[in-house]
Amino acid sequence: MKRIAEVAMACSIALVLAVPVLAHHSAAAYDTQKEIKMTGPVKVYTFKNPHVYMTIEVKKADGSTGLVEVEAGAASVLNPLGFNKDSVKVGDVVTITGNPSRNSPDKLMLGKDLVKSDGTYYPLNIASRSVYAGKNEVATSIAGTWFSPRTAFTGFLGGARGWSVTDKGRAAMSTNDPKATTQKDCIPIGAPALMFYPVANVITVQRDRVVMKVDWMDSERIVYLDGRAHPPATQTSLQGHSVGRWEGKTLIVETTNFKDHPMGLSLSTPSSIQKKLTERFALSEDGKTLIYSGVLEDPVYLAKPVEWSGKWEYRPTMKPSGEKCNTEVASRFLREEK
Numbered sequence: 001m002k003r004i005a006e007v008a009m010a011c012s013i014a015l016v017l018a019v020p021v022l023a024h025h026s027a028a029a030y031d032t033q034k035e036i037k038m039t040g041p042v043k044v045y046t047f048k049n050p051h052v053y054m055t056i057e058v059k060k061a062d063g064s065t066g067l068v069e070v071e072a073g074a075a076s077v078l079n080p081l082g083f084n085k086d087s088v089k090v091g092d093v094v095t096i097t098g099n100p101s102r103n104s105p106d107k108l109m110l111g112k113d114l115v116k117s118d119g120t121y122y123p124l125n126i127a128s129r130s131v132y133a134g135k136n137e138v139a140t141s142i143a144g145t146w147f148s149p150r151t152a153f154t155g156f157l158g159g160a161r162g163w164s165v166t167d168k169g170r171a172a173m174s175t176n177d178p179k180a181t182t183q184k185d186c187i188p189i190g191a192p193a194l195m196f197y198p199v200a201n202v203i204t205v206q207r208d209r210v211v212m213k214v215d216w217m218d219s220e221r222i223v224y225l226d227g228r229a230h231p232p233a234t235q236t237s238l239q240g241h242s243v244g245r246w247e248g249k250t251l252i253v254e255t256t257n258f259k260d261h262p263m264g265l266s267l268s269t270p271s272s273i274q275k276k277l278t279e280r281f282a283l284s285e286d287g288k289t290l291i292y293s294g295v296l297e298d299p300v301y302l303a304k305p306v307e308w309s310g311k312w313e314y315r316p317t318m319k320p321s322g323e324k325c326n327t328e329v330a331s332r333f334l335r336e337e338k
Contacts, residue, residue, distance in 0.1 A: 027099070027110060028178070029101055029102060029103070029108075029110075029333065030098075030099040030100065030101055030102060030109070030110040031099055031100050031101075031102050031105070032099045032110075034099060034100055035097060035098070035099060035112075036097070036098065036099070036100050036105075036109060037095060037096070037097045038056060038058050038068050038070075038095070038096050038098075038109065039056075039058065039093070039094070039095040039096075040056040040057045040058040040059070040065075040068075040093065040094070041056065041057055041091055041092065041093050041094075042054050042055070042056055042088055042089070042090050042091060042092050042093075042094060043055045043056060043057050043067065043090065044069075044090070045088055045089065045090055046329075047075050047084075047085035047323065048075060048323055048326045048329045049074050049075045049076055049216075049217070049321070049323045049324065049325045049326060049329070049330075050074040050075075050076070050183065050186075050217070050325060050326075050329065050330050051071055051072065051073065051074055051329050051330075051332065051333075052071075052072040052073065052074070052075055052078060052083075052124070053069060053070065053071055053072070053329070054069075054070050054072070054088065054111075055067050055068065055069050055070070056068055056070065056094060056096065060106075066106065066107070067107070068106070068107060068108065068109060069107065069108050069109075070096055070098065070108075070109055070110075070111040070124070071108070071109070071110050071111060071333075072111040072124035072125065073123075073124060073125050073126050073128075074126075074199075074216075075321040075323040076197075076199040076200075076215045076216050076320070076321045076323065077126050077197070077198055077199055078123060078124065079199070079200065079215070079318075079319070079320070079321040080130075080132065080147050080198060080199060080200060080315070080318055081123040081128060081129075081130040081131065081132065081198075082122065082123060082130055082131030082132050083114075083122045083123055083124065083131075084321070085321075085323075087122050088114070088116075088122070092116055092117070093116070093117040094114050094115065094116055094117070095114070095115045096109070096111050096112075096113070096114050096115075096124070097111075097112050097113045097114075098110045098111040098112045098113070098124070098125075099112070110125070111124035111125065112124055112125045112127075112128055113125075113128055113129070126150060126198060127150065136288070137288070137314050137315070137316050137317075138286070138287035138288060138314070139283060139287045139288070139290070139314045139316070140283075140287060141205060141249055141283060142203055142205065142210075142249065142251055142281045142282075142283055142290055143203050143204060143205040144202075144203060144314060144316050145200055145201065145202050145203075145314075145315050145316055145317075145318050145320075146200075146201045146202075146203065146290050146312040146313065146314060146315065147198065147199075147200060147201070147312060147313045147315045147318060148195065148196045148197065148198055148199075148201065148292075148310065148312045148313075149198060149311075149312075149313060150198045152196050152198075152310035152311060152312070153196040153197060153198050155310065156192070156193060156196045156308060156310060157193060157196075157266060157267060159308070160193075160265065160266035160267075160268070160269060160306075161268075163265075163266075163269070163302060163306050164302065164303040164304050165269070165301055165302055165303055166299075166300065166301055166302065166303050168300060168301060169269060169300075169301035169302060169303070172268075172269060172270050172301065173268050173269055176267075176268040176269075178267075179334060180262070181263065181267070182261070182262050182263050183217065183263070183330060184327075184330050184331040184333075184334065185327060185330065185331070186217050186218070186325035186326075186327050186330050187217070187238070188214075188216055188217035188219050188238075189263045189264075189266070189267065190238075190258070190261050190263060190264035190265060190271055190275075191221070191239065191240075191255070191277060191279075192277060192279065192292075192294060192296060192308065193265070193266055193267070194214060194216065194219060195212075195214065195279075195292060196292075196310060197214065197216045199214060199215040199216045199320075199321075200215040200315070200318050200319070200320040200321070201213070201214050201215070201312065202215075202320060203281075207225075208224065208225050208226040209222055209223060209224050209225055209226070210222075210223040210225065210244060210251060211223075213320070215320040215321055217325040218324055218325055219239070220239070221239050221242060222242065223242040223243065223244040223251070223253050224242065224243050224244070225243075225244055225245065225246075227243075228243060229243075230243065230256050230257055231257060233256075233257065233273065235257055236257050236258060236259040236260075236273055237257065237258070237259060238258075238259055238261070239255075239258075240255040240256055240257050240258040240259075240275070240277065241255065241256060241257040242254070242255040243255075249282070249283050250280055250281065250282040250283070251280070251281040251282075252278070252279070252280055253277075253278070253279040253280075253281070254276070254277070254278050255276070255277040255278075255279070256275075256276050256277075257273075258271060258272075258273060258275040258277075259273065260272055260273055261275075264298075265296065265298060265301060265302070269301055270301060271298050271300075271301060272298055272300035272301060274297075274298055274299055274300055275296075275297065275298040276296075276297040276298070277294065277295075277296055277297075278294050278295045278297075279292070279293070279294035280292070280293045280294055284311070287314070288313070288314050289311045289312060289313055289314065290311065290312040290314070291309065291310075291311055292309070292310050292311070292312055293307075293308060293309035293310070294307070294308060295307050296308070
């Protein structure tokens, strides 16, 4: 595969803000033009995927008290930013800044930032400030734990809006319903978008395979290095069938045999069983980043192949959230947006 142009990252800056800030679903149920602040003790706290929820008790203007439910980001996404299941507990007094619900502004809000009574700050949203203090860890191979920053994630999804698509692809994009997201059923978006999620990506290199565990909706990919061929085209799966080879320390992966997927190419573009993915996982010269690049093909929906390139950060001490995707929590936003 020839040199991969950094297309998606460079041309999508103006489109980044159009990507849903929650990653799992849009923020349509909230008035993102208004910012509110609520203070009170935490009464209920649920650390789950793909959303963290907490309920705080607040004082109203008339002196009475009421309960406000706060919707935060996914456990998998907040974990790398510095918010984990032990960051808050029931009884803690917190101040939360965020956006009010359009339908129930006094009962529901979208959380962005949380500050505890002792002044400790925690992020509640994919776009919130991280509390992670970067270190100078250096990798010697692609093995280890890696993190794709939000800029790479939104850059890829923003760039997807400029892809050259077929008539069928254009029709699918024009009729896309954000509420029909497969992620409400804990079915993740397809690769390579999946690989750009700002979560912990753990790569394990074995003699005959490379295993990639993405801390998003229980995703795992296996790349076979034993020379096997792809199975018959009729044998399809969500993550497809991957075979790879080494070029020095760079892993080159070819994946085919994907299932049809309503979000197989991006948040708004499906993929077919003809989807083909060629990826390169290359360690940077300084060992601090992994360069993830490749070519995405699908003649059913893409008029021509798409090239991309992005960087992951080396985070050897980062632990995956360990939280499985909860279908009740994943579809909860549908009730909130009514």
